[in-house]
Amino acid sequence: MNHHAPNILPVIRQLDEATANRIAAGEVVERPASAVKELVENALDAGATRIDVMIEDGGKRLIRVCDNGCGMTPEDLPLAVSRHATSKIDGSDLLAIRSFGFRGEALPSLGAVGRLVITSRTRDGEGAAITVTGGKVGPARPAAANPGTVVELRDLFFATPARLKFLRGDRAETMAVADCLRRLAMAEPYVGLTLTVDGKEIFRADAESGDLFDALPARLARIMGRDFIDNAMSLDAERDGLRLTGFAALPTWSRGAAVAQHLNVNGRPVRDRLLMGALRAGYSDVLPAGRHPGAVLFLSCDPQLVDVNVHPAKAEVRFRDPQAARGLVVAALRHGLAGAGHRSSTTLAQAALNAFRAEAPASRAFVPEPEPRDGAMGAAPHLHVPIPGFAEAPSARADRPDDAPLPGDTPLPGDTPLGAARAQVHENYIIAQTLDGVVIVDQHAAHERLVYERLKAQAARSGIVRQVLLIPEIVELSPMDAHRILSIAEDLADLGLVIEPFGGGAVVLRETPAMLTHLDAPALIRDILDDLADQGSSDRLRARLDAVLSSVACHGSVRSGRRMTVDEMNALLRDMERTPRSGQCNHGRPTWVKLRLADIERLFGRKD
Numbered sequence: 001m002n003h004h005a006p007n008i009l010p011v012i013r014q015l016d017e018a019t020a021n022r023i024a025a026g027e028v029v030e031r032p033a034s035a036v037k038e039l040v041e042n043a044l045d046a047g048a049t050r051i052d053v054m055i056e057d058g059g060k061r062l063i064r065v066c067d068n069g070c071g072m073t074p075e076d077l078p079l080a081v082s083r084h085a086t087s088k089i090d091g092s093d094l095l096a097i098r099s100f101g102f103r104g105e106a107l108p109s110l111g112a113v114g115r116l117v118i119t120s121r122t123r124d125g126e127g128a129a130i131t132v133t134g135g136k137v138g139p140a141r142p143a144a145a146n147p148g149t150v151v152e153l154r155d156l157f158f159a160t161p162a163r164l165k166f167l168r169g170d171r172a173e174t175m176a177v178a179d180c181l182r183r184l185a186m187a188e189p190y191v192g193l194t195l196t197v198d199g200k201e202i203f204r205a206d207a208e209s210g211d212l213f214d215a216l217p218a219r220l221a222r223i224m225g226r227d228f229i230d231n232a233m234s235l236d237a238e239r240d241g242l243r244l245t246g247f248a249a250l251p252t253w254s255r256g257a258a259v260a261q262h263l264n265v266n267g268r269p270v271r272d273r274l275l276m277g278a279l280r281a282g283y284s285d286v287l288p289a290g291r292h293p294g295a296v297l298f299l300s301c302d303p304q305l306v307d308v309n310v311h312p313a314k315a316e317v318r319f320r321d322p323q324a325a326r327g328l329v330v331a332a333l334r335h336g337l338a339g340a341g342h343r344s345s346t347t348l349a350q351a352a353l354n355a356f357r358a359e360a361p362a363s364r365a366f367v368p369e370p371e372p373r374d375g376a377m378g379a380a381p382h383l384h385v386p387i388p389g390f391a392e393a394p395s396a397r398a399d400r401p402d403d404a405p406l407p408g409d410t411p412l413p414g415d416t417p418l419g420a421a422r423a424q425v426h427e428n429y430i431i432a433q434t435l436d437g438v439v440i441v442d443q444h445a446a447h448e449r450l451v452y453e454r455l456k457a458q459a460a461r462s463g464i465v466r467q468v469l470l471i472p473e474i475v476e477l478s479p480m481d482a483h484r485i486l487s488i489a490e491d492l493a494d495l496g497l498v499i500e501p502f503g504g505g506a507v508v509l510r511e512t513p514a515m516l517t518h519l520d521a522p523a524l525i526r527d528i529l530d531d532l533a534d535q536g537s538s539d540r541l542r543a544r545l546d547a548v549l550s551s552v553a554c555h556g557s558v559r560s561g562r563r564m565t566v567d568e569m570n571a572l573l574r575d576m577e578r579t580p581r582s583g584q585c586n587h588g589r590p591t592w593v594k595l596r597l598a599d600i601e602r603l604f605g606r607k608d
Helices: 017-028 032-045 076-080 106-113 170-187 212-224 226-230 273-282 322-340 346-355 443-462 479-486 489-494 521-535 540-556 566-578 597-603
Strands: 050-056 062-067 115-121 128-133 148-154 192-197 200-205 232-239 242-249 261-265 268-270 295-301 420-425 429-434 437-442 466-476 498-501 506-513 592-596
Touching: 032 050, 032 062, 032 106, 032 148, 032 170, 050 170, 076 115, 076 128, 106 115, 106 128, 170 192, 170 200, 170 212, 170 261, 170 268, 200 212, 212 226, 212 242, 226 232, 226 242, 232 322, 242 322, 261 273, 273 295, 273 322, 295 322, 420 566, 429 566, 437 443, 437 566, 437 597, 443 540, 443 566, 466 521, 479 489, 479 498, 479 506, 479 521, 489 498, 506 521, 521 540, 592 597
Parallel strands: 050 192, 261 295
Antiparallel strands: 050 062, 062 148, 115 128, 115 148, 192 200, 232 242, 242 295, 261 268, 420 429, 429 437, 437 592, 466 506, 498 506
């Protein structure tokens, strides 16, 4: 709709500086958390090792950031609050960026929408302060100050009151500020950060010491929780000039939302769709629908390979080779999960221990056991009393030969993490003894994963069997979509889906994977196109094939209710130790739980 009156030529005007600053501030400062992010990043660029943040009323009334960085001279202060003035770059190469900030817009933008006071002093210089109110800059004046910089921002958006209506409540804005600080704290383990809200300290992360391999886990344990580190695998992979490090949680340590996913590119926390999609793809085969993995990943590369100058908030990046970045993340995660093998989350054991409840002493009359007769223990070394729900292995039944081994007679292996089978209960759970505890295995879930991994390995060796369509199917697409889907035709053919151009925007489907019966190929192709448009790649066909293999594995595995022999149980344990991703079944559920002997003894009051 044209809102201009006919035959009236619009007048082009030069906006005044105050209006231009307020418009720029709308891009950089969306909410109090945005202001905190810009100020803390400035402190980090100044070499600060200690940063204290104080806010009031969710940051709407006051934001105060104090650091011990290099500080500024009185001559630098007027430049610091003018637009496009920065000490981070010289303007010769906008890709050679190695600092958090570089635009020179944060401080003037904050001064345009609030009441800004900056007090700073260098190590050997004199302190000075400058004030900016609604875009009006005052003169620099002498002030008492410690080395470093203190930035106070009061009455955020007082100059643009309409923006205040779009802010959320104090609690929500405070949580956004805290989340921002947590992300920056994970990226900078050697820097101490605190957050004080309305006079109460709610977040503290003291500077860590030691090398990075010690400092980073300690910082993540402080912020993400000790259980994250205990249930995470470390990653270190490199490809095509990109290096990925960090920690990714085991599939059994997952969340109901993507709140435990933190991605960093060259030390900068980002929320990048490409990397988030790669993270999901890396866990696609081990997590059920609705569950999200936890990870803190650091992708580093030459600054020339990534462009951070795509958005004023600098939360998005663009890679020169996006598929190389995505491929590195997916491959590193899958390799790490395969290397984790049978590992399972320690939080599962804690949940199992928490489920135990000591029976009340008065709930049942105590009946003392009769004293054994002399020599009774020597005469009956193996006393078997039927217990409801407890299924002895066939080799342990009463009709066994005298020299047949019982589950308890199996030697306890010293180099096998899942131990030796001792019993089978409720015809579904294997009880195994390890050197330092007890392992409970879900036989059906465990065998399902083993069969699934074998089927996938067979498919990888022999390829996906195709079936030729008696009548090829023509799918009408736009010329752009046809070009996009044909660009990955070779990859689709490796997965059993053969497509060819058919003129214009149409493609013809000639072969499909034999295992995918009743396939709606046009719908699948359009879904793949949606993935390509959103992420630049698609794992949808592979996921469909894996789902079929998973279903076959489920029906071909050991069923619940089947009694297993001692040898069968031990063979299953040994296979689990050798098989990648055996710590969870195809649906993302755990296959085993370990209870430490010390925890079991604590349940019975044997240990404090």
